[in-house]
Amino acid sequence: MNELFSNRISGVPPSFIREILKVAVDPSIISFAGGLPNRDLFPVDALQKATNDIFNEDGKDILQYSSTEGYLPLREMIAADYKAKGLDINIDEILITNGSQQGLDLLGKVLLNEGDQVIIEEPGYLGAIQAFEVYAAEFNSVPVNQDGMDINALQETLQSSNAKLMYTVPNFQNPSGISYTNENRRAVAQCLSKTNTLLIEDNPYGDLRFSGEEKQSFKELLPEQTILLGSFSKTVVPSFRLGWIVAPKPLMEKLIIAKQAGDLHSNYFCQRVLHRFLQDNDLPAHIEKIIAVYGQQKLVMENAIKRCFPKQVTYINPEGGMFLWVTLPESLSAMEVFDKAIAEKVAFVPGDPFYVSKRGLHTLRLNFSSVDPDIIEQGIARLGKVLHKALDK
Structure with a gap:
């Protein structure tokens, strides 16, 4: 069937992150791979009320x-x-x-x-x-x-x-x-x-x-x-x-x-x-709740990195958002570390897919927004163990 596909789609690879998320579906894996909002912060009750109200007032339209x-x-x-x-x-x-x-x-x-x-x-x-x-x-x-x-x-x-x-x-x-x-x-x-x-x-x-x-x-x-x-x-x-x-x-x-x-x-x-x-509803007030939670989750991850990662590992401290960007020593390939991390039941996104031509890079992305603080600490400890072991070789 390959001969039927357009040239346009044949040259486009699948999303690397989506493929990683398939691996991380194992509930025993702590995943920092997705770019997911925190589901506990979704305004479920308010959205349910909004849905009921518009059905009651304007159901057909x-x-x-x-x-x-x-x-x-x-x-x-x-x-x-x-x-x-x-x-x-x-x-x-x-x-x-x-x-x-x-x-x-x-x-x-x-x-x-x-x-x-x-x-x-x-x-x-x-x-x-x-x-x-x-x-x-x-x-x-x-x-x-x-x-x-x-x-x-x-x-x-x-x-x-x-x-x-x-x-x-x-x-x-x-x-x-x-x-x-x-x-x-x-x-x-x-x-x-x-x-x-x-x-x-x-x-x-x-x-x-x-x-x-x-x-x-x-x-x-x-x-x-x-x-x-x-x-x-x-x-x-x-x-x-x-x-x-x-x-x-x-x-x-x-x-x-x-x-x-x-x-x-x-x-x-x-x-x-x-x-x-x-x-x-007051959207700014809702966003303030999100900011408070994400700010705390980011701080937990940052402190865990300071405790658990090798000193040669650096990271960018963001003013907001959902991600921490980590740079490993040049001797470590993030793709190789990823395989070892999965074996230790922790996932992240290697830096390679974020570059259009470079490969074998020593950068990686960690998401903190969708993981609870205690799980963040466990996951960073697992990843720190992997990094220390890789550098000790």
Whole structure:
């Protein structure tokens, strides 16, 4: 049957993280591999009440087809939230999507031809790499550090390429957890302002800040070239698969056509439930609960790493989000350590899949948001044992 598959899909590997999660399904394995929100923080009762209320008040209409753009009152709420953060976003610039992942797919479908160049962070979000690989993009990776994107490397890349898109997660980046400083954001915007490259600012974790100060959006610094992606998956629930994309009108017209061809519209019933939940509940207060829990879980993991890992192992301390990024001594391959860790019943994501060309790397990602503190300590102790043993050889 292989001869029937398109060239486009034949060259795209499965998600490495999804494959790891299959391994980690064993209940005896402590998994730091997923990027999962904490299920104990899902607002179950409030969502159940919202569901009952809209069924009682509007039962027939909520089960009907709807507009491609998405439920208007929900888009109005998103626009109002942006306005509160200092960004003037028109409702017509907002398209409700099946998570921000569909936003990436729609952008690839609308903008990328085979061989078109995309600038991506190194390390970069695996979901974006996979989404753009489907459209046979050529990647130009630019390293990120504690301050954000390497500006010299970005300048060189822009001079030597003709990139249509640049993809960024500037707040608590996945996988590294770093956040671009305001100075770095201004420098990035200055570099791109001299080009026709569109910048994608994906911000699924931006509200999950437990230290530091809010940073400027690229939409403020580079308004005509910035596309925004957002999601309710990390702040409400992931199973609704509701996110959004903000794009200028000419691009939005094409995105709507592409979405109509793909699924007509995102789940209207879930949009109505979500809107009612947001209308009747204090979302900022709910997010504060999430922040308090994640901040504590991060601290537990950080302290456990200090106690249990070899001194040669370093990590990035994030100001928010869901991940810790760990660097091993160069003598250790994270992929080889992964196999040994599974034998000790603990899982993580090796750094390799977050790079578009490098392999055999000595970095790894740990998720702290979906694991209880006592389990975090047990898992880090197991992983520390594996690392000490590997270094002692």
